[in-house]
Amino acid sequence: ICANVSEQAHHVSRAKRGQAIGSIRGFRGCTVWLTGLSGAGKTSISFQVEAILVNHGIPAYGLDGDNVRSGLNRNLTFSKQDRKENIRRVAEVAKLFADSGQICLCSFVSPFEEDRQVARQIHREADLPFFEVFVDTPLQICEARDTKGLYKKARQGTIKGFTGIDQMYERPTKPDLIVKTENCTPEESASTVIELLEKHHVIPLLAKPSDLIRELFVPDSRLAATKMEAETLQDVEIGQLDVQWLQVLAEGWATPLTGFMREHEYLQTQHLRCLLKDDKEVNQSVPIVLAISTHDKNRLENSLAVTLRHKRKALAILRRPDFYFHRKEERCSWQFGTNNLGHPYVRMIHDSGDWLMGGDLEVLERIRWHDGLDKYRLTPNEIRARCRKMKADAVFAFQLRNPIHNGHVLLMQDTKRRLLEERGFKNPVLLLHPLGGWTKEDDVSLYTRILQHKAVLDEGVLDANSTLLAIFPSPMMYAGPIEVQWHAKARMNAGANFYIVGRDPAGIPHPNKDATPDGNLYDPSHGAKVLSMARGLHNLEIIPFKVAAYDTRNGKMAFFESERKQDFEFISGTKMR
Helix, strand or coil: CCCCCCCCCCCCCHHHHHHHCCCCCCCCCEEEEEECCCCCCHHHHHHHHHHHHHHCCCCEEEEEHHHHHCCCCCCCCCCHHHHHHHHHHHHHHHHHHHHCCCEEEEECCCCCHHHHHHHHHHHHHCCCCEEEEEECCCHHHHHHHCCCCHHHHHHHCCCCCCECCCECCCCCCCCCEEECCCCCCHHHHHHHHHHHHHHCCCCCCCCCCCCCCCCCECCHHHHHHHHHHHCCCCEEECCHHHHHHHHHHHHCCCCCCCEECCHHHHHHHHHHCEEEECCEEEECCCCCCCEECHHHHHHHCCCCEEEEEECCEEEEEEEEEEEEECCHHHHHHHHHCCCCCCCHHHHHHHHCCCEEEEEEEEECCCCCCCCCCHHHCCCHHHHHHHHHHCCCCEEEEEEECCCCCHHHHHHHHHHHHHHHHCCCCCCEEEEEEEECCCCCCCCCCHHHHHHHHHHHHHCCCCCHHHEEECCECCCCCCCHHHHHHHHHHHHHHCCCCEEEECCCCCCCECCCHHHCCCCECCCCCHHHHHHHHCCCCCCCEEEECCCEEEECCCCEEEECCHHHHHHEECCCHHHHC
16 A cells, blocks of 8 residues: 555646547546446447547547557456456546546446446545446347457356356446347447436437428428518529539538528628537538629618529528628638639629628528439438448548549548458448539539449449549538638538548649649648548548659559659649540
8 A cells, every 4th residue: 555645636627628639628537437248249339339429529438348458457467356347447547537527437247236336436425426327238149249359268167257158247226327239239229328418418419310401391281371472572593603602501411500691690600610509619611692782782782581483493592581782802812812713713793792691591402403413412410320320430521623543542442441351340431522512614514423423333443332423512612721621611511421532632733823833722731631620520521632643663543652762653633534
């Protein structure tokens, strides 16, 4: 026993620590102790809960039995005394994690009730919440799983004192939660732990993966009446670009927006690059606004609702309109870093109306383009449903506006490999998601790109069974690091967990090519750098591009290796195609 030791009080309170840790303010420190037989599913549940919490900006860390025994407790055996010491040490470490404001998830067999009560008492004395979760999986199921081959060794007598075989497991007498995994997925089991934390107000109510993204379509029960109302209201004609943005809003890509931006939403977007919703930051880097003429503004400014029409067809009702001046130079300078009319989207902004009209939307029906590609235009909710049907345990998205080349393929294949081999996912699904809205005239047409993407899948270059091809309806803005955040946020709303960012995302040549050393408006590396730091993308992990080049020795695209740089030739995407 240590002598001459006294506990030192922290200068930082738990409340203060809670203000600084995580994106959702408040002290949430506690320990969740998962106990059960080897193979019961403790670690799978623990790591799943950890991922959910971290994705929501809540700090959490999983302590796994094998991991701890390979380091901190590697000097301990599996004798009863050493098992007791193993649990005591882990409980003390968990207490420190919890005291720091993190949710500590401990997955340990911890077969003895007395030891688990010691762990609880350590937290009780520190005035920290402790939740015992019994992962109740029958022995025959655990033995059938036997992913580590331990039960087989125990049956053969190679391992002595193995819990469940020749070492008794004492079932918890009063666990805070019992989780049965026999007929449940790790995701379903993890959700019960999340509900436990919500019930005890450790965390706020979290949106669940199965929750629907809010769409702005009028429900069937009100559709007939709303269509009749639309015919009685003042109206305004909108262009094709506006219809594309209307589709983006209606389908929920820009959630939590409920319509074209009002002035306060526009200001948050322009200056903060995020929206503040329920004290939480949600990334929104580009304005989604409706420009109208001064004549229309004067005509509509006293209206409580306005019908939006395209080619005379009523598409939506905009309610409680908000009018504010369209400061075009300021908007372009913030969004694009230039006000040069040689930039195609800057030109379109300057050619648009002098006023912006925001308001809540009620969209009358799905936007259809009748170009033979509507079947690929899946909403975020439809993409989520497709991925669930494909039994995806991870979704990684790739945004592109050009035909796929070998550099893209290398990046997508490597991402899948890393998710399988390094991250432990079993069935990652690629969301191959070409942009389908407006693009500049010299870009390859959407129809041609979809045909090329289909050919890549049909010929097995990418695995069709683990790839979902869909069209992202957003227009292209060519706004570089600002726009790439929008591309990532929209895919997050579609259920993506991982987002691949390539070189020079949303880039464009500088209108004055002599103005920059490389002739580009944006530094090709800045998109990935900014995205890795972007606010309000907590549910999404960014996968930066690796430098790919043509390997002349092996005659194919490969990741650049500096030790044999003489074998690599850096070529453009155009040349690759």
